[in-house]
Every structure is written in C-alpha cells, then in structure tokens.
Amino acid sequence: MAGEREENGKGFNAFLALAIVIVAGFAFSYLQPQPTVKTYPSREKVIFWHMWTAEWKGVIDKIALRFNESQDKYEVIALSIPSSVADSKFLLAVAGGNPPDVMGQWSPVIPKWAESKLLQPLDGFMTPVEWQYFQKYAYPAAKRIGMYKGKLYGIPSGMNAFACYYMPKQFVDAGLDPNKFPDTLEKLTEIGHKLNRFDDKGNLTRIGFLPSQWPGVGMYAPGYGGGYYDWKNDKLTINTPINLKVLTYLVDERKRLGFDNVLRFESGLNSGSSGSVDWPFISGAYSITLDGQWRVEQLRKFAPDLKYKTAPLPPPAGGPKNYGWTNGNFLIIPKGAKHSKGAWEFIKFWSGIAKPERAAEFYTWGGWIPLFPAEANSPIFKEYVKKNPEFQTFLNVAASEHIYPIPPVPYQVFLSDRIGRYEDLAIRSRLTPQEALEQLDKDIRQELDRRKRYHYND
Amino acid sequence: MIRTKSRRDAFKRLFYHGVLIALSIPFILPLIWMLSTSLKSDSQIYLKGGQASSPVSIKALIPHPVKFSNYPEAMQTVPFGLYLRNTLFLCTMTVLGAVLSSAIVAYGFSRLKFKGRDVLFYVMISTMALPGQVTMIPVFALFRWLGWYGTFLPLIIPAFCGNAFYIFLLKQFFATIPEELSEAARLDGASEWRVFTQVLLPLAKPALATCALFQFLGTWNDFFGPLLYINDPNKYTLAYGLQQFMSSYGGKWASLMAGACIFTVPIIILFFFAQKTFIQGISTTGSKN
Numbered sequence: 001m002a003g004e005r006e007e008n009g010k011g012f013n014a015f016l017a018l019a020i021v022i023v024a025g026f027a028f029s030y031l032q033p034q035p036t037v038k039t040y041p042s043r044e045k046v047i048f049w050h051m052w053t054a055e056w057k058g059v060i061d062k063i064a065l066r067f068n069e070s071q072d073k074y075e076v077i078a079l080s081i082p083s084s085v086a087d088s089k090f091l092l093a094v095a096g097g098n099p100p101d102v103m104g105q106w107s108p109v110i111p112k113w114a115e116s117k118l119l120q121p122l123d124g125f126m127t128p129v130e131w132q133y134f135q136k137y138a139y140p141a142a143k144r145i146g147m148y149k150g151k152l153y154g155i156p157s158g159m160n161a162f163a164c165y166y167m168p169k170q171f172v173d174a175g176l177d178p179n180k181f182p183d184t185l186e187k188l189t190e191i192g193h194k195l196n197r198f199d200d201k202g203n204l205t206r207i208g209f210l211p212s213q214w215p216g217v218g219m220y221a222p223g224y225g226g227g228y229y230d231w232k233n234d235k236l237t238i239n240t241p242i243n244l245k246v247l248t249y250l251v252d253e254r255k256r257l258g259f260d261n262v263l264r265f266e267s268g269l270n271s272g273s274s275g276s277v278d279w280p281f282i283s284g285a286y287s288i289t290l291d292g293q294w295r296v297e298q299l300r301k302f303a304p305d306l307k308y309k310t311a312p313l314p315p316p317a318g319g320p321k322n323y324g325w326t327n328g329n330f331l332i333i334p335k336g337a338k339h340s341k342g343a344w345e346f347i348k349f350w351s352g353i354a355k356p357e358r359a360a361e362f363y364t365w366g367g368w369i370p371l372f373p374a375e376a377n378s379p380i381f382k383e384y385v386k387k388n389p390e391f392q393t394f395l396n397v398a399a400s401e402h403i404y405p406i407p408p409v410p411y412q413v414f415l416s417d418r419i420g421r422y423e424d425l426a427i428r429s430r431l432t433p434q435e436a437l438e439q440l441d442k443d444i445r446q447e448l449d450r451r452k453r454y455h456y457n458d
Numbered sequence: 459m460i461r462t463k464s465r466r467d468a469f470k471r472l473f474y475h476g477v478l479i480a481l482s483i484p485f486i487l488p489l490i491w492m493l494s495t496s497l498k499s500d501s502q503i504y505l506k507g508g509q510a511s512s513p514v515s516i517k518a519l520i521p522h523p524v525k526f527s528n529y530p531e532a533m534q535t536v537p538f539g540l541y542l543r544n545t546l547f548l549c550t551m552t553v554l555g556a557v558l559s560s561a562i563v564a565y566g567f568s569r570l571k572f573k574g575r576d577v578l579f580y581v582m583i584s585t586m587a588l589p590g591q592v593t594m595i596p597v598f599a600l601f602r603w604l605g606w607y608g609t610f611l612p613l614i615i616p617a618f619c620g621n622a623f624y625i626f627l628l629k630q631f632f633a634t635i636p637e638e639l640s641e642a643a644r645l646d647g648a649s650e651w652r653v654f655t656q657v658l659l660p661l662a663k664p665a666l667a668t669c670a671l672f673q674f675l676g677t678w679n680d681f682f683g684p685l686l687y688i689n690d691p692n693k694y695t696l697a698y699g700l701q702q703f704m705s706s707y708g709g710k711w712a713s714l715m716a717g718a719c720i721f722t723v724p725i726i727i728l729f730f731f732a733q734k735t736f737i738q739g740i741s742t743t744g745s746k747n
Contacts, residue, residue, distance in 0.1 A: 018728065
C-alpha cells in the first residue's frame with residue numbers, strides 16, 4: 001500500500017512539474033519584450049518565402065523593407081524556410097491552396113515545376129516594354145536560368161559567376177609573375193603543378209590548382225565548345241568526344257596528385273561552406289582555386305588584409321574567353337498565389353526591371369551579380385566595384401555568352417544527381433571516363449523511357 | 459571482518475560510479491560545449507586563418523571573459539515570448555488531448571470485452587510501424603479539405619484521437635490493477651465511466667504522467683508539424699523559431715548556442731523534477747505485465 005502511495009506520489013510530482021513549467025513559461029513569455037517590426041495593416045500582404053540564412057537573411061529583410069517603404073499598396077513579409085524542406089513545404093502549400101505569393105529559389109526546379117503547372121509564367125505579368133527590356137538587356141545566363149520552353153518562369157535575383165582566386169605571394173615564391181595569370185587552361189594546369197607542395201612523406205601540404213570536382217565537366221566543357229546540353233537545338237549531349245576529353249582531364253589531374261592524398265589533405269581543412277572566416281583559401285591551402293563572386297565580399301569582411309587576386313578561368317588554347325558554368329537565385333510566382341500582382345511588383349523592384357539604378361544597391365548588399373548591364377554600370381555599383389576591384393572579373397564572366405546553367409530538362413534533379421555520381425566514380429577511378437559517360441547516358445535514356453511510359457510531357 | 463566488507467563495498471561503489479561517470483562524459487560533453495559556447499565571444503570560438511579547430515580541452519571550454527549578453531541578444535532576435543506562448547498552448551492542448559483520449563481507448567481495450575477487440579488492438583498497434591512520411595500527404599490533404607491548413611488545429615486535434623504508443627502503455631498499466639477493484643465499484647452501482655474516472659484513473663497517475671511528459675516533449679520539440687501547417691509568423695513555435703534564429707545567426711555560434719540553451723532549459727527543469735517518472739515510463743512497457 002505504501003509502495004502504491006509512493007508510485008502515485010511520483011505521478012503527482014510529474015504532473016506538478018509539468019504544470020509549473022507551463023505556468024512559469026506562460027508568465028515568462030509575457031515578460032519578454034517583442035522585437036519592434038514596422039507593419040502596414042491596411043496593405044495587401046505579399047508572402048515571400050526564401051531560403052537565405054545568416055548574413056544574407058538580413059539582406060533579404062532589408063530589400064523587403066525598402067520595397068515596403070517604396071510604395072503604399074503592398075507589404076512584403078519575408079519568411080526564411082529551411083532549404084532542406086523548402087521544396088516539400090512549397091509543394092504541400094500549393095496542393096493546400098495556400099502557397100506563398102512569391103518564392104526565392106536556387107534549386108533547379110523551374111522546368112519540373114513549370115511542367116507540373118505549379119508556376120505562373122512571368123511574361124504574363126510583364127508589359128510589352130518590360131518584356132522587350134528583359135529580352136534585350138538581361139545577361140544571356142539570366143535568361144537561360146529563368147526560361148523554359150520559351151516562357152519566363154523565374155527572374156534571377158542574383159546570378160553566380162565563377163573565376164580563379166589566387167595568391168600572388170605564392171606565385172612570387174615559386175618564381176612566377178603574379179601579374180601574368182596564365183592565359184590558357186593548359187598553362188594554368190602546368191603552373192598549378194609547380195605550385196603544389198608536399199612534405200617529406202609525400203603528403204600534400206598545398207594544392208597549386210586542381211580542376212574542381214564540382215561542377216566538373218559543366219564548368220570546363222564550354223571552353224571546348226561542349227557540355228551536357230546543346231542549347232541551340234535543345235537536346236542533351238552526354239557521351240560526346242568533348243565531354244570525354246574534359247572528364248579525362250579532370251580524372252588525370254586528380255590521379256596525378258593521388259585521390260587519397262587530396263582527400264587526406266582536404267579533410268584536414270574546414271569546409272568553408274558557412275560563409276565566414278573558415279575558407280581554406282585564406283590560410284593558403286590553395287594557390288589557385290575556382291570559386292564564386294560571393295567570396296569577394298566575404299574576404300573584404302573577414303580577411304581584409306589578405307592579398308589575393310582573381311582572373312577568369314583561362315580557356316583551352318583557341319577556346320572562348322569567360323566561359324563556364326553558372327547558377328543563380330531566382331524569384332517565382334506559384335499557381336494559386338493570392339497576391340500575384342503584388343508579388344510581381346516586388347520582383348520588378350528587386351530585379352531592377354523597374355529601376356535598374358535603384359536595384360543596383362541590393363546587389364551590392366548581397367555581393368551578387370546583377371541582372372542587367374544598366375545595374376552593373378550604375379554609379380552605386382561602380383562604387384562597389386571600386387571598393388572591391390576583384391569583383392570586376394566576375395562581372396565580365398557573367399556578361400559572357402559562354403556560361404551555362406544546368407540543362408533545362410524537367411528531370412534536372414535526377415540529371416544533376418547522376419552527373420555528380422558518374423563524374424565522382426570516374427574521379428575515384430572506379431570507372432574509366434568513357435565508362436562513366438556511357439553509364440550516365442544509359443541511365444538518362446532509362447529515365448526518359450520511364451517518363452515516356454508514364455506519359456510525362458517532356 | 460565487517461570493516462573489510464564495508465571497505466570493499468565502498469571501493470565497489472567508487473568503481474561503479476567512476477565507470478558510469480566516464481560513460482556519461484560523451485553524452486554530457488555536447489551540452490557543456492553548448493553552455494560554454496553560449497558564454498563566449500566570437501573571437502574565443504573561432505581560430506583564425508581557416509584551419510580546422512583545435513582539439514577539445516578543459517581550458518578551451520572555459521569562457522574568458524564570460525559574455526552573458528548573448529542571452530538577451532538571442533531572446534530579442536526572434537519574438538521569443540510569442541513563440542513560447544504558442545508552444546506552451548500547443549503543449550497544454552496536446553497533453554490534455556493525448557492523455558485523455560489514450561486513457562479512454564486503453565481502458566476499452568483493457569477492461570471491456572467486445573467482439574474483435576484483440577484484432578482492433580493489433581491493428582492499432584501496427585500503426586506505430588507506419589512512418590510519418592507515408593501518411594503525411596493524405597493527412598495533409600484531409601486537413602486542407604477540412605479548412606484547417608494554416609491553423610493550430612492540425613497540430614492539436616490528432617492528439618485528441620489517441621496515440622498508439624500511449625494506448626499500449628496505459629493498457630499494460632491498467633492490466634496490473636486488480637479487476638476486483640472495478641468489480642467492487644460495479645457492485646456498488648458505479649457505471650463504467652465512473653469506474654474509469656474514479657477507480658482506474660487515480661490509480662494510473664504514474665502512467666498518465668509518463669504519457670503527459672512524453673507528449674509534452676514531443677510537442678515542445680516538434681519542428682516538422684508547425685513547418686508543414688503554419689504559415690503565419692504569429693503562430694510559429696519555439697522549435698521553428700529556433701530554426702529561424704539559426705537562419706539569422708548561421709555563423710554566430712555564441713548567440714546560436716545561447717538560443718539553444720534557452721530552448722533546452724525548460725526540458726532540463728522538467729527532467730530534474732520528473733526523472734523517476736521518465737525512467738519508469740520507459741521501463742513500464744517492458745517490465746509490467
């Protein structure tokens with residue numbers, strides 16, 4: 001009986017603890033000051049989902065604030081959604097009939113979602129003048145990112161361009177002239193070999209230049225006039241002699257240093273993905289490395305004393321200058337958006353279709369490549385480039401005809417996954433480059449057959 | 459002789475405690491790191507120059523100087539009070555719903571005799587094996603059809619429909635209470651409802667408390683539910699708010715860990731007062747019956 005009382009006592013204690021936590025929590029919650037956010041109750045609420053985090057979330061909030069201050073009809077409410085679940089939440093919200101009015105994306109979703117009728121074509125919102133302006137002036141890559149089957153589904157809100165970052169001091173130490181960056185890929189590769197450093201045991205202590213595993217063939221093949229997509233004829237080109245040549249180059253360079261040796265070296269470095277002070281280039285782990293324009297802003301903030309330079313990825317002998325791969329952040333309006341006009345006004349405001357000079361400032365906040373030359377040439381952006389002279393390299397790359405995003409097919413995620421998988425298998429020497437491309441081609445054909453069987457409209 | 463035995467016992471105890479303390483270190487270290495980081499400035503956390511972090515040492519874990527301001531900063535970044543209220547509201551409703559509904563169903567399975575009872579019980583138990591992802595879309599479609607999308611209802615109402623694990627746990631507990639008690643009450647003219655509420659429920663307080671605690675924890679930590687069904691920032695919960703906080707302070711570990719500490723404190727307080735019930739709850743399903 002005493003035991004039973006004790007048992008009941010434990011249950012009572014737990015209930016009491018629970019009640020105390022709840023009551024104390026409620027009381028505490030009312031004592032907390034609320035952050036003061038200016039709201040506009042009488043305006044149409046435009047819900048904007050995005051996936052930006054950390055320092056960039058602040059930039060997005062600032063752009064939304066500027067938009068809200070710029071007019072008196074709409075209020076953009078920016079909500080950050082975790083990128084890992086953003087697509088699921090978006091799909092469920094569209095299915096639930098309550099999608100956001102506008103969404104900022106960077107995943108390759110436009111062809112797939114457009115094909116599934118989840119997106120509204122943006123050309124429907126544009127006046128003929130706006131449409132012509134976009135067609136005439138937007139950078140070629142910006143159009144490639146947002147278009148699918150002749151319709152515009154996404155307006156880039158910032159593109160990414162890639163170029164080489166290098167350490168002049170390491171050039172000097174190796175007896176090279178830092179002001180003469182190699183003008184061909186072949187020379188760059190050779191200089192990279194000279195800049196590699198090893199310890200007594202043969203372990204890598206510094207990488208001169210290693211063609212990046214990602215985005216791999218997509219980055220280098222345009223220099224040879226190849227790649228996984230024929231943009232003129234709108235068709236995939238997987239197992240081609242040019243792609244084979246590029247993949248063989250990537251594999252040979254990795255083999256030269258030793259796959260395990262590179263892996264051991266890189267695993268001792270920070271990933272640098274958090275976007276702050278931990279990028280291994282800062283500590284001199286790489287003499288030359290290929291990376292995006294956002295590093296310029298980060299280096300200014302987190303390593304202001306670092307002496308570095310940038311240069312476009314040099315083409316193979318005879319190839320076009322300023323070539324490579326690109327991706328970007330873009331804004332879309334889902335089907336079923338309740339305030340799609342407000343959403344479009346916000347897109348126009350941010351992208352600069354309305355006023356490029358005003359929008360130019362937003363791109364300086366995020367360290368993004370603008371959409372139009374008018375933005376890049378605006379006084380505010382020129383001032384930004386003056387402060388960050390290395391940014392000019394990326395602007396030149398972004399303006400090029402020869403940079404391409406991932407092929408615009410409705411199975412982009414599948415394609416991207418398979419490209420990554422087979423390029424990796426080749427680089428690990430599990431498959432020869434020829435076998436890797438053949439397997440990739442085979443997988444894609446199987447996927448296309450499957451889609452045909454299930455009546456997908458590719 | 460006695461002194462030798464007691465000395466041996468003392469050594470034994472010392473040995474067992476030593477082993478247990480050593481085993482607890484891997485579990486407590488992340489919490490200590492969280493607390494330590496929450497009291498440091500950014501310059502104490504990062505090593506300069508992109509190098510990998512240094513090995514963990516006791517010295518590295520002690521913040522110097524201690525920076526308490528990370529805490530108020532963390533609480534002012536997101537509407538902490540609002541998120542806490544929303545979370546506690548959901549916790550209260552789901553605890554009430556889950557405990558009451560599960561107890562009623564468990565009583566039925568345990569004490570009432572009807573055709574197909576065992577089959578129904580096994581069907582109910584088998585739902586525990588269903589991953590949430592499988593039912594996510596149909597359940598979402600149902601709530602959308604009911605017009606509950608964007609409200610708290612999809613997060614509250616399911617708790618009032620019983621929870622298979624709690625039903626199982628309570629059924630096992632009810633089975634340990636002598637049937638004679640219910641019989642005696644019935645002989646005195648008590649209805650089935652009265653037997654349930656006035657005889658069995660008071661005796662099942664420890665099991666009910668276990669269910670309540672598990673439900674509280676589940677709702678407190680639930681991130682995916684609010685993410686899926688809530689779109690209005692005024693209805694966000696703490697778990698979701700913490701993610702928002704992480705979004706804002708991705709690189710600022712000190713503020714981030716201060717936020718994580720604030721989020722964890724109520725659970726630690728709760729565990730401190732109700733640890734025996736927690737442990738008993740975990741062992742009930744295995745040891746009873």
